Amino acid sequence: xxxxxxxxLRDLSxxxxxxxxxxxxxxxxxxxxxxxxxxxxxxxxxxSESTACECGLDNTCALNLPKPSTWQEEDELVQxxxxxxxxxxxxxxNWGFLQPLVLTxxxxxxxxxxxxxxxxxxxxxxxxxxxxxxxxxxxxxxxxKHVKKGxxxxxxxxxxxxxxxxxxxxxxxxxxxxxxxxxxxxSCPIGADNALVAHELRKVFSQEMGIAxxxxxxxxxxxxxxxxxxxxxxxxxxxxxxxxxxxxxxxxTGVEVHTPWDVEGADVLLVHNAGExxxxxxxxxAFALILNAAGIKWTMSSELLGYDSINYGLWYxxxxxxxxxxxxxxxxxxxxxxRIVIGExxxxxxxxxxxxxxxxxxxxxxxxxxxxxLLRDIVLSGCLKLDPSRNDFPVTLHDPCxxxxxxxxxxxxxxxxxxxxxxxxxMTPHGVNNYCCGGGSGFxxxxxxxxxxxxxxxxxxxxxEQIVNAFSDCLDDGNPKFVCAPxxxxxxxxxxxxxYHDVWKKNRIFYGGIAELIGNAMTDVKPGFIDWxxx
Amino acid sequence: xxxLLFLAxxxxxxxxxxxxILRVRQYATLPAHLRWELYPVPHEARERVAHGGSYFEExxxxxxxxxxxxxxxxxxxxxxxxxxxxxxxxxxxxxWRSFSFHFGMYSVLAALALSFTGLLPMVARGVGLCGxxxxxxxxxxxxxRRATSSESHDYTHIADYIxxxxxxxxxxxxxMGCHAANAPSVRTFAHALFTGNTKLVVPRTLSAxxxxxxxxxxxxxxxxxxxxxxxxxxxxxxxxxxxxxxxxSSLEAKMRTNLxxxxxxxxxxxxxxxxKSWAEIASTNPTSPEVRS
Amino acid sequence: MSVFEIQDRKYEVDEDGFLQSPEIWDRHVACDFxxxxxxxxxxxxxxxIVQYIRDYWLxxxxxxxxxxxxxxxxxxxxxxxxxxxxxxxxxxCKVAGLPKPTGCV
Numbered sequence: 001x002x003x004x005x006x007x008x009l010r011d012l013s014x015x016x017x018x019x020x021x022x023x024x025x026x027x028x029x030x031x032x033x034x035x036x037x038x039x040x041x042x043x044x045x046x047x048s049e050s051t052a053c054e055c056g057l058d059n060t061c062a063l064n065l066p067k068p069s070t071w072q073e074e075d076e077l078v079q080x081x082x083x084x085x086x087x088x089x090x091x092x093x094n095w096g097f098l099q100p101l102v103l104t105x106x107x108x109x110x111x112x113x114x115x116x117x118x119x120x121x122x123x124x125x126x127x128x129x130x131x132x133x134x135x136x137x138x139x140x141x142x143x144x145k146h147v148k149k150g151x152x153x154x155x156x157x158x159x160x161x162x163x164x165x166x167x168x169x170x171x172x173x174x175x176x177x178x179x180x181x182x183x184x185x186x187s188c189p190i191g192a193d194n195a196l197v198a199h200e201l202r203k204v205f206s207q208e209m210g211i212a213x214x215x216x217x218x219x220x221x222x223x224x225x226x227x228x229x230x231x232x233x234x235x236x237x238x239x240x241x242x243x244x245x246x247x248x249x250x251x252x253t254g255v256e257v258h259t260p261w262d263v264e265g266a267d268v269l270l271v272h273n274a275g276e277x278x279x280x281x282x283x284x285x286a287f288a289l290i291l292n293a294a295g296i297k298w299t300m301s302s303e304l305l306g307y308d309s310i311n312y313g314l315w316y317x318x319x320x321x322x323x324x325x326x327x328x329x330x331x332x333x334x335x336x337x338x339r340i341v342i343g344e345x346x347x348x349x350x351x352x353x354x355x356x357x358x359x360x361x362x363x364x365x366x367x368x369x370x371x372x373x374l375l376r377d378i379v380l381s382g383c384l385k386l387d388p389s390r391n392d393f394p395v396t397l398h399d400p401c402x403x404x405x406x407x408x409x410x411x412x413x414x415x416x417x418x419x420x421x422x423x424x425x426x427m428t429p430h431g432v433n434n435y436c437c438g439g440g441s442g443f444x445x446x447x448x449x450x451x452x453x454x455x456x457x458x459x460x461x462x463x464x465e466q467i468v469n470a471f472s473d474c475l476d477d478g479n480p481k482f483v484c485a486p487x488x489x490x491x492x493x494x495x496x497x498x499x500y501h502d503v504w505k506k507n508r509i510f511y512g513g514i515a516e517l518i519g520n521a522m523t524d525v526k527p528g529f530i531d532w533x534x535x
Numbered sequence: 536x537x538x539l540l541f542l543a544x545x546x547x548x549x550x551x552x553x554x555x556i557l558r559v560r561q562y563a564t565l566p567a568h569l570r571w572e573l574y575p576v577p578h579e580a581r582e583r584v585a586h587g588g589s590y591f592e593e594x595x596x597x598x599x600x601x602x603x604x605x606x607x608x609x610x611x612x613x614x615x616x617x618x619x620x621x622x623x624x625x626x627x628x629x630x631w632r633s634f635s636f637h638f639g640m641y642s643v644l645a646a647l648a649l650s651f652t653g654l655l656p657m658v659a660r661g662v663g664l665c666g667x668x669x670x671x672x673x674x675x676x677x678x679x680r681r682a683t684s685s686e687s688h689d690y691t692h693i694a695d696y697i698x699x700x701x702x703x704x705x706x707x708x709x710x711m712g713c714h715a716a717n718a719p720s721v722r723t724f725a726h727a728l729f730t731g732n733t734k735l736v737v738p739r740t741l742s743a744x745x746x747x748x749x750x751x752x753x754x755x756x757x758x759x760x761x762x763x764x765x766x767x768x769x770x771x772x773x774x775x776x777x778x779x780x781x782x783x784s785s786l787e788a789k790m791r792t793n794l795x796x797x798x799x800x801x802x803x804x805x806x807x808x809x810x811k812s813w814a815e816i817a818s819t820n821p822t823s824p825e826v827r828s
Numbered sequence: 829m830s831v832f833e834i835q836d837r838k839y840e841v842d843e844d845g846f847l848q849s850p851e852i853w854d855r856h857v858a859c860d861f862x863x864x865x866x867x868x869x870x871x872x873x874x875x876x877i878v879q880y881i882r883d884y885w886l887x888x889x890x891x892x893x894x895x896x897x898x899x900x901x902x903x904x905x906x907x908x909x910x911x912x913x914x915x916x917x918x919x920x921c922k923v924a925g926l927p928k929p930t931g932c933v
Contacts (some may be wrong), residue, residue, distance in 0.1 A: 009689045052830065064843050080801065094796045095566035100773045102565060107765040110690030111633075113626040133690055156759060157694040185626040186573055189633075190762050191769025196571070210802040215844075219930040222804070224823035232890040233930030241893050248895065275932025279917075282893045303722025305794075310932060319798075319805045322817035338596070345932075353591065354570045357780050358790050359817070365780055373594040408574040432574045432587035445932055447918065448843040488932045499915070533905055 003027075004127030008173035009137060012129075013167040014056070017067070019047070020129070020170070020193035022059045023458060027125035031461070034475050035468045035507075042500060044457065054169035055100040057129065060454040062213055062446055065169055074165040077209070079166045080339040082146050084208030085139070088200055089147045091504050093207075096318055101200055104192040105143045108136060114184035114194055119435045120177060121460035134195035135174045139197055140165075172211055175201040179459060180315065181401040181438035186432070188318070202316040212316050216442045220312040221320040225327075229274040238307045242284065242300065251283035253307075253525035257288045263299035269337040270298050271328070271347035273488035274308035280491060280512070283344060286519035286529065287369065287371070293524065294378040301339065306331035309348035314355060315441045325356035329364040337447075339367040341374055344513045345439075346400030346487035350407055370403070372486060375413035375518060379419050385523040386420055393480050394423040395517070396470040398463070398494065399434035401488035408432075413486055413514055420521040421484075427466045435462045437485070439493025455493065456500035464497050467509065475507050480532050483511040538733040547749035548596050554756025554762060562768045566796075567789040573774045577605045577611040589777060599781075615770075617641070620681070632680060636673025639706070642666025648720035659721070667710040674703035698760060705747045709807075712741025834860045844918070846928045852888050853882070853925030865912055865919045874911055874923070876901050881916075881924040891929045 002011065006020040011020055025044070030036060047059050054065040068074040069393075087093040089102065114132045116119055121130045128134060141161035144150045150158065178198035185193035205211040212218075224230040233241065242259050249257045260266070270291070276283045291298045301307055305327040313321025329352075332340045342349050353368050360366075397417060403409045410431050417424040429435070437444075438460030471481050485491050494511045500511060503509050510532060520529040540583060575587030580602045583592060590596045614620040619637065622630040649655060678699040681691045712718060715738035716783030719727070727735035737745075780787060794814040798807045804821040811819075832841045837860060840848040845864055847853060858878055862870050880901050884892040894916050900903055905916075914920030917929045 029799070048830070061843075083801070087798075087800060091566045092796045093800060095793045095796055096569040097571065099562065099565040099568045099768065103562065103765050103773065104768050107762045107769070109757050109759060109762065110688045110695070111626065111629055112684075112690065113622065113629060115686070117625065137690055155694055156697075159689075161691045170708070182573060185774075187621065189619065189621045189625075189836065190766055191774055193571075193769075193773070207800040207802050207805060215930065217804075219928075220821055223930055224818050229931060231929070231933060234889075237890055241896070242762075244896055246900070273932050278891075278893050278929075278931070279933040281893060308931075319800070319813075319816055320821075322813065323820070326817050354572075358567075358569050358786065359794070361787065361791065361794075362781070362782065365782065367595070367597045369594060369596070370591060373592060377594050379574050404574070405574055407591055408572075408576065408579070408583070408587060409591050410574075410586045410588045411592055445930075447928075466722065485863050492932055499582070499909075 001263050004124060004129070007128045007183050009134070009161070012138070012170045013162060013164050015054050015164075015166055017054070017166070019056055021127065021433055023454070024129065025457070027127075028457060029125060029461060029465075031465055032468045032472070034472065035464075035501075042453075042456075044453045046400055047449055054166075054173070055449075056166055057170045057173040058177075058454075059129070060451050061173065061449045063172055063211060064214075064448055065172060065211065077165055078163055078168060080141070081204065082163065084204035085142050085149055087208060088204055089143065094200075094203075094318075098198060100193055100196055104136070104194070104196055105140050107190050108133065108140065108188075108192040108194075109190060110137075111189070113189060114187050117183045117187040119181075119183070119438070120179065120459050123458050123461035129174060130177055130356065131179070135171060135178070135201065136192075136194045136197040138171055139201060159320060159337065171201065172205050174198075176213065176443075178434040179401070179438065179443060181440050183401075183433075183435070186405065199315070203318060206317040207319065210316040213442065213446055214448070215445045216312045216316055217320070220310075220442075220445075221317065221324060224305060224308060224310065224312075225320075225323060228306075230306035230310055230312065231274045231278055231308065233274055233277070233307070235302040235304065235307070236505065238274065238277065239302055239389060241281075245277065245281045245285045246288065248281065249289060249333055252517070253289060253522075253529065255525050256292075257285065259284075259288045259291060260299045263297075265336045265338075266297050266299040267338050268296055268298040268341045269306075269332050269335060269339070270300055270341050270343060270371070271306065271348070272300075272343035273307040273310050273348055275310070275488050275492070276308075276343060276345075277314055278515075279477075280488070282516050282519075282529070282531070283513045284356060286513070286515035287343065289519055289522070289525065290378060290384065290515060294381075294383050296374075296378075298341075299335065302336060303324070305329045306335075308491060309342055309345050309352065311348060311351035312442060314347055314351045321351065321355070322359055325352060325359060326364070328352055328358070329360050329366055331440065332366045333364055337366070339369050340491050341369050341371050343371050343490060344486040344515065346402035347489060349409070351404035354407055370409050370412070372409055372412040372416070372514070375515065376415050379416050379518060384518070386518070386521040387523045388420050388422050388521055390521045390523075390527060391421045391517055392423065393482055394425065394471055394474055395419035395482045395484055396425055396427055396467065397430065398427070398467075398483055398487075398490055399432075400486040400490050401434065401436050401440055402483065403487065404434055405432045413484075416514060416518065417484065419518060425470055427470045435466060437463045437490040437493040438497070439489050443491040444492040444496070452496060452500070456497055460493055460497045463494070464501060464503075467494075467503075468507075469508060471507070481507070481509045482517070482530075483509060484514050485511055485515060486514040497516050500501070513520060536742065537727075537737055540737060541728055541731070541733065542743060542750045543746055544728060551756060552751035555761070558756050558764045562765070562772075566734050567786060568773075570776065571773055572777045572804070576775045578608040578775065579777075580604055581607065601779075612770075623684050629680065632673050632676035634673070635669045636677055636702075639666045639669030639671075639673055642669060647721060651725060653722055656720070656722075656723050663721075664710060664713060667706045667713075671703045671706040671710070674699045674706065678703065694758065698758065701747070701751055705744055705751060708740060708744035709748060712738060712744040712745075712748040715740050777779055832861075832864065834863060844922075844926065844928050846922050847925045850856065850925050850927060857925060858923050860922045861925070865914060867912070867923070870923075871911075873903070873907075877903065877908065877911065877916075877920050878924045881920055885924070885926050891917065891926055901909060
């Protein structure tokens with residue numbers, strides 16, 4: 001086994017099935033001093049699947065790829081991969097991303113400027129395979145050799161590669177060691193986009209080879225298209241659950257809260273990430289409370305997919321993406337609403353707000369708006385009675401990549417916090433230069449084997465460091481502190497990070513969405529909207 | 536000898552220009568893609584550019600006119616093109632090498648242009664020689680970085696070394712050629728080149744330098760050195776492309792063409808048989824039995 | 829597919845360690861899976877939660893909302909985490925023999 005810093009491209013084709021390298025705690029970027037002692041305890045669960053599945057990259061495993069049993073099978077897989085890469089570079093199969101991809105393939109100069117912007121590479125102690133250019137270099141060589149059919153000159157220009165199944169299996173795993181946050185793309189002097197390469201590789205694996213993490217495909221987009229939500233909630237269950245939330249919030253706030261369903265011609269169709277309803281009900285509850293108090297004519301939809309804004313296809317599969325986006329638009333068209341407002345979910349914002357924009361034709365291109373701008377308007381309009389002193393605790397803001405760097409919604413959430421949270425302080429860096437929470441691109445819901453260890457120790461490490469640093473003046477004062485993360489996936493990741501590193505018990509740092517903070521500041525409701533109860 | 540030199544220059548120019556046109560055409564004719572922008576987008580409204588915001592920050596943004604802030608975009612472009620600002624911010628160790636290398640080229644081009652006009656000949660010569668020195672210095676500095684950096688192992692190819700070494704060598708040779716006895720002025724040389732006056736005497740060093748430069752120039756568009764073309768597309772057509780879909784727009788027409796394309800992806804859940812279009816595939820449900828079969 | 833083996837009993841589990849055939853679940857199975865969650869002794873409190881989750885799942889084919897579970901079983905969320913250290917979704921559902929909860933939860 002090699003040290004993570006010494007792994008080279010050619011090592012990926014090694015036939016031995018044990019991992020090429022181990023991420024060990026000693027190599028990870030140290031956490032801030034104030035925090036290190038507290039989180040030293042947790043052990044990385046050993047990878048027990050390594051004999052049954054392809055786990056030849058590092059000491060975690062996201063895909064659980066079965067090992068081919070014969071040489072013939074292996075050869076077919078290699079051929080299938082090559083055909084997939086060929087299709088990736090055709091207009092028929094990949095018009096949606098072809099131009100950015102070709103530019104990235106042909107013009108990376110290998111200067112490594114992007115490496116320092118990658119939180120995963122940095123946190124891992126600079127494990128070479130996590131370098132943003134590493135997986136791109138592999139695809140680039142495959143592109144010039146198999147797609148452009150380059151000869152000797154091309155080999156001198158772009159290098160050579162011998163593809164075999166172990167390399168492809170490792171590359172498949174490697175496509176799931178990137179959060180697709182595109183911070184690397186932001187720093188590229190040429191404008192190449194290595195995160196796009198991870199995205200496109202995932203597409204080859206899913207669209208050509210039928211390989212994708214179970215959480216994203218089988219139990220994600222497929223389940224959503226089948227029963228209406230990736231959570232498995234049917235229309236009946238979601239209505240029961242919302243009814244429960246309405247009662248719960250009414251009881252808690254002393255204000256009668258009622259969620260309107262399927263109101264035709266409503267001004268606003270509010271679509272939450274359905275995970276909010278199950279795991280963070282105070283968020284949809286706060287939305288109902290706020291929208292009712294502001295007199296907005298809004299509705300939720302109990303139509304299949306109309307109550308779950310998620311679109312996991314964004315991360316791995318264009319066809320699944322288009323199917324879900326189309327159904328979201330159809331639900332809104334059928335109800336005849338004026339606009340769709342997307343709840344606190346980053347990837348749903350980017351999916352329906354940005355990427356789907358050019359897919360929705362004619363009357364399906366119904367205006368889509370962020371809940372953050374709507375909430376900002378409500379908060380600043382003065383129509384709610386708000387008392388910022390009810391939020392008299394330190395608050396920091398996490399910027400979800402999809403909302404901020406990839407969509408440019410930066411200021412509304414700050415306008416809200418500046419109005420209602422006197423203890424608001426920024427993380428460093430923030431806004432469009434933020435760091436991903438480490439749960440991006442589906443990781444927040446991926447838990448196979450010991451993937452959670454990897455998420456909490458590697459991909460989430462930088463965010464944890466930022467959070468700890470944002471509260472460095474009050475880390476151990478025993479008073480509660482709040483990380484505002486207006487995105488379901490980010491919340492899930494931050495929750496898991498905090499459980500893993502025992503952050504609530506040791507440092508009293510809690511987390512939640514932005515609607516909850518607004519609810520907590522409303523003077524018409526009983527004080528204490530935010531439960532400082534852990535988890 | 537001079538005839539050969541002139542022919543080489545014409546051939547090189549033809550090769551370079553046609554290569555550049557092919558490159559531009561290659562990228563410009565790729566299908567209109569989905570939005571994939573990255574903020575900050577510098578042509579956004581002034582009050583939003585500072586924090587990298589977009590029009591999505593406005594409520595009911597679709598009812599409001601687009602405000603295109605051209606001056607903002609031009610400023611960012613100028614900073615990027617002439618000062619290499621993103622490298623300055625993100626990779627200072629590379630910046631001085633890259634800046635010297637590329638700014639040297641700008642200087643040489645500026646000196647050539649000035650020489651053609653015949654104005655301020657001493658300034659033109661000074662700028663040109665200075666530019667050549669910067670190219671050679673920057674090229675060697677870049678080469679050294681690639682050769683010694685532990686980060687470069689898998690990402691530097693033989694051609695990268697050859698490109699940099701060749702450019703440094705050419706700059707040095709031309710520099711020496713300019714100092715050779717009887718070296719013609721740029722203006723004289725250009726006049727002879729355009730009028731086909733092959734009687735012009737060109738010192739050997741200069742001939743060698745110009746010949747090598749011509750060879751390299753002809754090759755540039757066929758290598759990743761054509762990134763000066765790519766950079767237009769990566770920034771204007773990808774990172775900063777925030778055009779929204781308007782009904783009846785040409786963008787909508789392009790997207791209709793795209794949605795009619797017929798994919799052949801193999802995985803079962805797509806149901807792509809080469810006959811169904813993307814639009815049709817998007818309206819199927821992979822969990823219903825007919826798609827899975 | 830992995831196998832979880834305890835004493836002489838074998839269960840097929842997914843890569844997260846969740847029981848693959850929820851229909852074979854009974855109290856003995858629950859006790860076996862409780863050991864994977866670091867639960868040494870399955871108390872009445874554990875059973876109350878497990879039984880609630882199980883019943884809800886049989887009726888609705890999905891795990892209950894965490895908040896609903898807290899309200900109807902009378903346990904605070906922090907108490908549920910004390911009982912099931914990996915939480916209601918990954919811990920309690922596993923012991924209750926449910927498939928792993930899906931979506932952004």
